[in-house]
Amino acid sequence: MRPLDYVRTAFRDIITQPVRCVLTVAAITLSSALLVTLVSIGITTREAVVGHFEQGDTLSTIMVSANSSVGGGFFGSSIQATDTSAEKLTDETVSRLEKLRGVTSATPQVSIWELRSFAFDGNPTSYVSNTIATSNAGTAKPLAAGTWFDNADKTPNIVLGNGYLKALGIKDAQSAVGRTVAFTSVQGYRGTTAQIPAWNASSQAKATFDRSRTTIAATIVGVTRPSANDNQVYVPLEWGRAVQSPRVSTPTGETMTDSIAKNGYSNVLVTAASQDAVPGIAKDIEGLGLGAITYQKQIDQINQLSTVVWIILGSVALISLISASLGIVNTLLMSVSEQKQVIQIWRACGASKRMISRLYFIQAFIIGVVGAVAGGLIGYFACRLINARIETVLSSQGLESLQLPPPSLAVLAACMALSVLIAVTAAFYPARVAAKKITG
């Protein structure tokens, strides 16, 4: 028999039962659409997240924290009750870190929660402040424009995370330099002119003062390059120290508490000479009884987690594909038993068992191909819709775009091939029945 005649005959056989055929194809279509969607969203999201971390120089930096228990990981860190004997991060720690082999810089950092929010001049929207006071950060973080502030800068000069440019609608970093930003501060630095309540003032008066807000203007002197921590604002350590040292009235006059000196730094950002040196340095840091979080570790954990998620999603899709292929088995078996007479006629006219079983394989192949192609297309467009939706959700929450790509053609082709393969595999039993049981 000619190849084209096989296809024609198989096709003719399929369309004698149009409803059943459409339902079978629909099952394959849905499950292969599911496969394409889940697999490519799994892959592209992972790539986007990992790619995001790999931007800039983040991979060669290590975040050092005081308590070694928090170094456990991004997802797996255990929370411990604060141990009073836990080492705090002091200038001495910083200089010890600087002396470690392969370390190019160690930059102390303090999160300044007192600066609640900030707004750009001429821009009505205010942003929740994620402000970090830091010193000599210039060696750790490259800038897209401007310069880093002086280490000992007591004036409010700031370096802006690159992510805010988009929020501001500024295309190039250079034009952000020189603009001013207004921080809202509570419970901290109030400027030298603030009227602080007397030590014996009523608690109500003190509470009112605590709730009151002060606005502090700062000048943007630099903008970071795009990286994983784009939504941070850096201020000079000394200014940050001032913000964190509120004046309080005491019976003997006013005093200031330097809470940075008291509590130590929040963390120290260590830069390695190269990416390869990172694991060794992280070990050394842990050897000092400190916690070390590397981005590589985080990426590994994201990879690990997303692989697990990916496998689960993939299995769900695979299971649905397999159950759809049981539909093919059923359809073909029904067709075989209904076409028993026809098969016998074909046999009497000289068709071999092989021809008969081939006809059933080709039927399964046609159903599989039609289902897989339709499913692939649906999956492709579903992915684009879902990606668009993810972006909408991210941007509505003020999060940065992941810029998810559409499913790759390789993924699409692989999923389609898998669907066809499963459909053809499903044809083995019915084809065998057709060839052996019916024709004897």
Next chain:
Amino acid sequence: MGTQAVVSTKNIVKSYGKGNAVLHGADMTVQTGEFVAITGPSGSGKSTLVRILGLLDQPSGGTLELFGTGLPKGDRALSRLRNEAIGFVFQDYRLVPHYSVLENVCVPLKINGISPRKRKKRASELLKLVGLGDVLERKASDLSGGQQQRAGIARAIAMQPKLLIADEPTGNLDSETGEKILKILTTIHKSLGTTLIVVTHSETVAKRADRIIRMQDGRLIG
């Protein structure tokens, strides 16, 4: 081949299951160009025998030679032989009901790998020959019994077989229609020299044959 035997059997036995012997050792020879009628009471094993001769069934024992040689081994070779050398006409016509008349006649040609153009040409010629030239595109199930049997014959001779076997070809038809069918078969036998084996209950049909083989209880009795 020439004057060789088209069919030659030795001690053919057929049983379904254990001990249910339907054929108890059939020995027969049919020469090239012969027209043989097989008669006998119902259940005597006529259909069983000719199904074995037509390679539609396998004997439980004994030897069968077709066209002077033993049977080839394997399903593909047997199917090929069935396709190219043997035509089979059934009592109940056995057309594919949802195919057109033309498509039905094309089945053996298609199996043989003949191109669509050639097989259509050949099939419609044959259908004209049996008087179905004007119903080529009709669905097979829409035809009358006599018409269906004519289509069945056209299909059986599509590959120009050396052996044509008809199992009660007129059994489902009235005598007038049956007569026409018989005429077609004898014409084929005479004009093409096709060896013809016809199973029949009708003595008038049997009398037309060169030779009559009678069967009883699974045995050939002369």
